[in-house]
Amino acid sequence: MFSYYLKLAYLSCKRTWGMTLLMVCAIGLGIGASMTTITVNYLMSANPIPQKSEQLFFVQMDSWEPNNPYSDDGDAPEQVTYRDGTYLWQAQKAKRQSIQTGMSAVIEPADKEVLPFMVQGRANSADFFPMFDVPFLYGSGWDHQADLKKERVIVINAELNERLFGGKDSTGQTVRMAGEDYKVTGVIDRWNPKPKFYDISTGAFNAVEEVFVPFSLITEQKFSRSGNTNCWKPSESGFQAFLDSECIWLQLWVELPTEQDKQDYLSFMNAYAKEQHQYGRFARTDNNKLRDVMQWLENQQVVSDDASMMMAMSLMFLLVCLLNTVGLLLAKFLGKASEIGVRQALGASRNDLFIQHLIESGCIGLAGGLLGLVLAILGLEAIKVMYGDWIRDLAQLDLSLVAMAIGLAIVSALLAGLYPTWRACQVQPSVQLKSQ
Amino acid sequence: MLELLARLELGLIFRALMRNKIGALLIALQIALTLTIMVNAIFMMQERSQQMARPSGLDETNTFYLSNTIFAQNYNTQTALQQDLQRIRQTPGVVAVTQINAIPLSGGGWSMGLQTKPGDDLEGTGTAVYMVDEHGIEALGVELIAGENFQSSDIVWREVGSTKWPPKTIITKALAEAMFEGDWKKALGKTVYIDNHQPVQITGIINGLQAPWNGWNGVERSMLVPQQLDGKGSRYFIRTEAGRRDELMPVIEKMLADSDRGRIIRNVTSMQQTRDESYQEHQATNTILLTVIIVLTLITGFGIVGLAMFSINRRTRQIGTRRALGASQWQVMRYFMLENLLISFAGVILGAAGAVGLNIWLVATFSMSPLSPVLLVIGVVALLIVGQLAVSYPALVASKISPATATRGRA
Numbered sequence: 001m002f003s004y005y006l007k008l009a010y011l012s013c014k015r016t017w018g019m020t021l022l023m024v025c026a027i028g029l030g031i032g033a034s035m036t037t038i039t040v041n042y043l044m045s046a047n048p049i050p051q052k053s054e055q056l057f058f059v060q061m062d063s064w065e066p067n068n069p070y071s072d073d074g075d076a077p078e079q080v081t082y083r084d085g086t087y088l089w090q091a092q093k094a095k096r097q098s099i100q101t102g103m104s105a106v107i108e109p110a111d112k113e114v115l116p117f118m119v120q121g122r123a124n125s126a127d128f129f130p131m132f133d134v135p136f137l138y139g140s141g142w143d144h145q146a147d148l149k150k151e152r153v154i155v156i157n158a159e160l161n162e163r164l165f166g167g168k169d170s171t172g173q174t175v176r177m178a179g180e181d182y183k184v185t186g187v188i189d190r191w192n193p194k195p196k197f198y199d200i201s202t203g204a205f206n207a208v209e210e211v212f213v214p215f216s217l218i219t220e221q222k223f224s225r226s227g228n229t230n231c232w233k234p235s236e237s238g239f240q241a242f243l244d245s246e247c248i249w250l251q252l253w254v255e256l257p258t259e260q261d262k263q264d265y266l267s268f269m270n271a272y273a274k275e276q277h278q279y280g281r282f283a284r285t286d287n288n289k290l291r292d293v294m295q296w297l298e299n300q301q302v303v304s305d306d307a308s309m310m311m312a313m314s315l316m317f318l319l320v321c322l323l324n325t326v327g328l329l330l331a332k333f334l335g336k337a338s339e340i341g342v343r344q345a346l347g348a349s350r351n352d353l354f355i356q357h358l359i360e361s362g363c364i365g366l367a368g369g370l371l372g373l374v375l376a377i378l379g380l381e382a383i384k385v386m387y388g389d390w391i392r393d394l395a396q397l398d399l400s401l402v403a404m405a406i407g408l409a410i411v412s413a414l415l416a417g418l419y420p421t422w423r424a425c426q427v428q429p430s431v432q433l434k435s436q
Numbered sequence: 437m438l439e440l441l442a443r444l445e446l447g448l449i450f451r452a453l454m455r456n457k458i459g460a461l462l463i464a465l466q467i468a469l470t471l472t473i474m475v476n477a478i479f480m481m482q483e484r485s486q487q488m489a490r491p492s493g494l495d496e497t498n499t500f501y502l503s504n505t506i507f508a509q510n511y512n513t514q515t516a517l518q519q520d521l522q523r524i525r526q527t528p529g530v531v532a533v534t535q536i537n538a539i540p541l542s543g544g545g546w547s548m549g550l551q552t553k554p555g556d557d558l559e560g561t562g563t564a565v566y567m568v569d570e571h572g573i574e575a576l577g578v579e580l581i582a583g584e585n586f587q588s589s590d591i592v593w594r595e596v597g598s599t600k601w602p603p604k605t606i607i608t609k610a611l612a613e614a615m616f617e618g619d620w621k622k623a624l625g626k627t628v629y630i631d632n633h634q635p636v637q638i639t640g641i642i643n644g645l646q647a648p649w650n651g652w653n654g655v656e657r658s659m660l661v662p663q664q665l666d667g668k669g670s671r672y673f674i675r676t677e678a679g680r681r682d683e684l685m686p687v688i689e690k691m692l693a694d695s696d697r698g699r700i701i702r703n704v705t706s707m708q709q710t711r712d713e714s715y716q717e718h719q720a721t722n723t724i725l726l727t728v729i730i731v732l733t734l735i736t737g738f739g740i741v742g743l744a745m746f747s748i749n750r751r752t753r754q755i756g757t758r759r760a761l762g763a764s765q766w767q768v769m770r771y772f773m774l775e776n777l778l779i780s781f782a783g784v785i786l787g788a789a790g791a792v793g794l795n796i797w798l799v800a801t802f803s804m805s806p807l808s809p810v811l812l813v814i815g816v817v818a819l820l821i822v823g824q825l826a827v828s829y830p831a832l833v834a835s836k837i838s839p840a841t842a843t844r845g846r847a
């Protein structure tokens with residue numbers, strides 16, 4: 001029966017090919033536009049570290065100006081001061097803790113023919129690597145001792161390893177950076193979390209750094225810091241004064257496996273804030289926050305307004321396309337009234353007719369969905385060209401999105417076909433046959 | 437009036453419509469949604485275009501900049517900087533060069549608060565800070581409208597980590613207006629306070645110079661301070677004679693790179709490119725919105741054509757009968773045009789309400805500004821025209837139906 005209905009659908013579509021084409025195009029365009037924006041939104045709001053996102057917490061300490069809260073809604077600042085950050089890090093109260101900031105430096109390749117070049121890096125403590133499940137191609141990160149002793153050690157990414165060492169295992173070799181030799185302890189394999197959750201302060205979808213060095217080296221002033229620095233209180237000149245100042249410029253993540261650990265850590269933070277309050281700091285002692293990865297990304301609104309606005313628009317667009325399809329299907333099915341009358345007179349039940357027309361709608365939906373998929377791929381390509389590099393990894397269809405596109409198309413077409421089908425089944429055979 | 441209505445057969449059209457409510461309703465809904473989306477999309481495009489159209493205040497077509505990163509040890513940064521600037525200045529075709537700490541529209545820079553009185557708990561006026569030398573005004577190509585430029589004796593070195601500010605500043609008109617009750621002329625010669633306590637005298641006012649952050653609501657507020665940064669990273673901002681920028685960019689890059697192997701010259705970028713990158717997302721979003729509007733209008737238009745064609749096919753015999761009873765071709769055509777107008781009217785009324793509703797939601801969720809009523813009116817008129825254009829072909833086909841059809845059997 002199914003194949004017979006398919007054949008009927010094919011004949012019917014062929015007879016009114018103009019209308020059919022219009023419907024397929026309408027559904028295709030609607031699905032194409034929606035899938036393009038849904039893809040970008042879906043990837044922007046993806047969980048970058050699903051296996052432990054609920055155990056990783058971003059630390060916010062409210063050391064900001066007494067009279068003016070940091071943000072309008074009273075939330076604590078997005079970064080911490082050097083004093084508070086290093087205190088919490090040194091306390092080692094969490095299972096793991098990573099203190100970090102961005103940095104950049106010049107690397108001088110051993111081959112003097114190759115020009116020196118600039119790298120973007122991260123100064124972080126040892127726990128960074130195990131905490132964020134960073135995959136290693138060779139070697140590993142450094143240990144806590146290296147942090148404390150300010151050892152010149154470095155972790156590089158696979159691209160840089162390719163560039164400096166031809167892709168070979170470079171652990172134990174040295175890299176000349178900022179005028180000093182750094183020993184390579186590990187090479188990171190391809191790792192590109194989107195969003196780049198561990199530091200979204202300069203862009204949630206930036207590329208992962210090329211080098212990683214111990215955070216404690218930041219006090220040596222060998223390389224320059226990068227990222228945001230916000231200050232509210234004037235301070236004296238000089239680097240030590242800067243470290244002691246109320247400027248916020250570094251980020252602290254902690255790993256707390258259980259809810260109890262989280263509560264304990266929060267009490268520890270609040271106790272520290274109270275203690276500092278006695279020295280005239282921390283005007284708001286209980287405004288300290290621990291947010292897990294997804295809460296933090298949500299709080300920082302990594303899904304851009306533009307992206308959600310576009311998605312809302314494209315879903316409305318899909319709705320217009322569906323209304324269009326409903327109208328056209330209605331016209332089409334009612335145009336077949338006499339044929340339906342004949343089929344009924346020849347013994348087809350309403351049920352049969354209902355299924356027959358739903359299959360026809362479904363076929364149109366399937367065709368629209370396939371067209372929509374092609375349009376979505378084109379749309380995503382266009383987005384990559386127009387928005388530039390940062391969006392590249394956010395404009396890729398995966399299998400579940402493809403399935404979703406086709407599913408969405410068929411479901412929408414069936415929904416659009418329901419009313420016209422119902423109307424078609426209401427045809428009175430006697431009336432139709434009489435008017436012949 | 438009633439007579440006119442009768443002559444236009446509105447009652448007849450309305451009664452006929454009521455017999456095919458759903459078809460009419462579907463078109464009306466489509467038109468309503470199209471209007472809702474269209475008006476808001478155009479509005480968003482306008483907002484972005486206006487932002488992009490704001491002048492940055494500097495000579496964008498003839499300026500570029502580069503970064504100089506020193507890696508050599510035991511390097512005399514101050515002498516090297518002066519030498520570099522001297523070399524660039526002597527290159528034929530260069531109008532002026534200055535060292536600068538941040539680039540307008542680039543997204544990264546310094547900001548400070550300025551207060552008219554000293555004190556810890558006072559709310560300052562936020563401003564972008566550009567550290568330049570006495571060639572800064574000429575190199576940027578900004579216009580000094582009051583006071584005077586920095587002298588070479590004003591320029592002081594700023595060490596890394598220093599929090600000391602020099603005693604003079606040149607500010608933009610917008611910053612002056614923000615601090616002195618809208619009257620920028622009052623600002624000249626006044627002393628303001630930076631970093632809560634340090635006094636700075638306003639010795640000059642420039643017409644305009646945008647901050648590095650294009651989305652900041654204080655983007656027109658900037659100050660120039662006579663300082664040269666002493667450090668291992670610096671930026672040079674260069675202005676060339678008209679039309680010679682592209683020719684000089686590689687020349688200067690090579691000249692600097694060859695002159696000294698202890699540093700890297702990178703990010704040689706024109707201001708034009710900086711602007712394009714700064715507004716890349718705006719530009720892209722506008723292109724997408726425009727595409728959406730066009731495609732949406734086309735779909736709605738074709739939907740109208742399709743449904744009208746269908747309804748005309750169904751009514752072939754009726755139309756033939758009307759023609760046989762003496763209706764002119766024009767009357768038949770007018771019938772369908774008016775029918776569409778009636779449906780469209782219902783659609784745009786619903787759509788106008790929808791557009792305002794969507795706008796209210798957008799204002800609340802994405803802090804957009806409220807819609808202008810003029811735009812709504814334009815949208816309504818545009819959609820009515822689209823409806824009429826779309827229906828005109830089917831109506832024309834209908835008018836061509838021969839009166840003889842009435843006597844034939846059903847097609």
